[in-house]
Amino acid sequence: MKNTSKLVSALALAAMTSTPALAGPDEDQLWVNDEIQMVTEVAAPAHMENIDTLYSGWRYRSNETQAIQMDDFENPGFVGVENAMVSWAKVEGDAGESCQSCHGDVESLKGVRAVYPRWNEAAGEVRTLEMQVNDCRVTRMSAEEWGYTSGPMANMLALISSVSRGMPVNVAIDGPAQATWEHGKELYYMRTGQLELSCANCHEDSVGLMVRADHLSQGQINGFPTYRLKNTKLNTVHARFKGCVRDTRAQTYKPGSAEFIALELYVASRGNGLSVEGPSVRN
Amino acid sequence: MKKIAMTVAALVASAGLASAGAVAPGDVAFAEDGSVAQSLSGAAGDVENGRKIMNKGAGNCIACHQVTALSHLLFHGEIGPTLDGAADRWTQAELRGIVANAKNVFEGSMMPSFYKTTGFIRLGKAYTGKAHEGEVMPLLTAQEIEDVVSFLMTLKEE
Numbered sequence: 533m534k535n536t537s538k539l540v541s542a543l544a545l546a547a548m549t550s551t552p553a554l555a556g557p558d559e560d561q562l563w564v565n566d567e568i569q570m571v572t573e574v575a576a577p578a579h580m581e582n583i584d585t586l587y588s589g590w591r592y593r594s595n596e597t598q599a600i601q602m603d604d605f606e607n608p609g610f611v612g613v614e615n616a617m618v619s620w621a622k623v624e625g626d627a628g629e630s631c632q633s634c635h636g637d638v639e640s641l642k643g644v645r646a647v648y649p650r651w652n653e654a655a656g657e658v659r660t661l662e663m664q665v666n667d668c669r670v671t672r673m674s675a676e677e678w679g680y681t682s683g684p685m686a687n688m689l690a691l692i693s694s695v696s697r698g699m700p701v702n703v704a705i706d707g708p709a710q711a712t713w714e715h716g717k718e719l720y721y722m723r724t725g726q727l728e729l730s731c732a733n734c735h736e737d738s739v740g741l742m743v744r745a746d747h748l749s750q751g752q753i754n755g756f757p758t759y760r761l762k763n764t765k766l767n768t769v770h771a772r773f774k775g776c777v778r779d780t781r782a783q784t785y786k787p788g789s790a791e792f793i794a795l796e797l798y799v800a801s802r803g804n805g806l807s808v809e810g811p812s813v814r815n
Numbered sequence: 816m817k818k819i820a821m822t823v824a825a826l827v828a829s830a831g832l833a834s835a836g837a838v839a840p841g842d843v844a845f846a847e848d849g850s851v852a853q854s855l856s857g858a859a860g861d862v863e864n865g866r867k868i869m870n871k872g873a874g875n876c877i878a879c880h881q882v883t884a885l886s887h888l889l890f891h892g893e894i895g896p897t898l899d900g901a902a903d904r905w906t907q908a909e910l911r912g913i914v915a916n917a918k919n920v921f922e923g924s925m926m927p928s929f930y931k932t933t934g935f936i937r938l939g940k941a942y943t944g945k946a947h948e949g950e951v952m953p954l955l956t957a958q959e960i961e962d963v964v965s966f967l968m969t970l971k972e973e
Contacts, residue, residue: 726927738894743892778943
């Protein structure tokens with residue numbers, strides 16, 4: 533049997549090398565608006581066991597898709613940013629407050645995207661940015677919370693991310709966040725559904741390969757929310773996770789669930805060092 | 816009405832035929848090396864139907880494999896090796912075993928187990944993302960496995 537599997541891997545190798553056009557990431561560099569330089573390739577953080585170099589998902593996309601992200605006027609995600617600017621200033625809820633009345637200019641949230649999900653001491657929980665926004669809406673504005681993956685939420689996240697663009701992702705995985713991180717890691721390697729596939733099977737073992745018509749990236753989340761040409765809207769992290777889990781013919785976790793929060797912290801940490809790109813453009 | 820009744824009757828008849836001599840997923844006799852000597856359905860495979868299963872639906876083999884004989888179809892994946900010459904490398908029994916449950920042949924393989932109904936984590940209802948309910952069907956029926964295997968047996972280079 534050993535001989536045969538050797539033969540198979542030799543064959544697999546031959547199959548890969550015979551299609552050099554679509555091997556790994558491309559060599560392109562990402563400048564946005566000729567102004568913000570994005571780190572799309574960087575040495576992996578120490579906690580990564582099977583990957584040496586991180587690559588942004590941008591490096592696996594076609595030149596056409598890449599170009600759209602290089603100019604905010606072309607990037608349809610900025611329609612969402614503009615809409616969020618309106619809600620930023622809008623008084624909502626019984627407390628008579630707006631985001632602006634407390635936070636002032638959105639620039640005051642610069643750097644925030646890069647460190648979330650993050651442990652919140654007062655609440656005693658790991659919080660995603662979505663949770664924090666909803667917490668402000670409910671406890672500080674007495675307004676209704678936004679749906680976890682809803683349009684207004686995706687737009688607000690695009691606005692908050694946009695002011696951190698170019699900064700390195702740097703989520704903390706130790707201390708009180710460690711248990712959540714470990715849980716996320718477990719989920720990342722768990723083979724789910726009738727196809728019995730884990731995130732790692734596709735985004736670690738098969739990076740750079742084609743699965744049907746899709747060129748597999750490392751499944752990084754530094755670009756979220758992402759404007760996808762496929763569904764022509766801004767997509768939140770948990771909505772994307774949900775789609776990937778569903779594609780293994782599994783019962784998905786719910787957006788905002790403990791599982792997806794843990795998975796988000798873990799996946800974010802796999803991107804520590806890449807630039808915040810959101811809102812990015814993907815297919 | 817008559818038409819519908821006839822179609823239903825035909826469906827029942829063909830379903831009955833397919834399952835007549837079929838081995839249930841839990842009862843497949845895998846040899847030490849993961850091969851399966853006997854036809855799972857008790858019948859011969861249909862090459863043409865096998866060719867279709869390679870492309871679409873639950874088979875979708877070309878999501879991961881390149882097959883020159885199917886090069887008219889778009890987008891062949893590269894997760895697994897090319898299947899060109901598969902019949903030169905493997906016997907029919909070995910191919911049946913690989914398609915039924917590749918993990919018996921290649922430890923930890925990414926290739927789905929097409930004739931298996933137990934041991935899944937968070938089994939969903941197809942691609943809906945919802946929980947599965949009721950009896951679990953394998954990804955391919957016994958006859959569909961035979962059809963795919965007979966198509967694979969045509970992939971010879973030598």
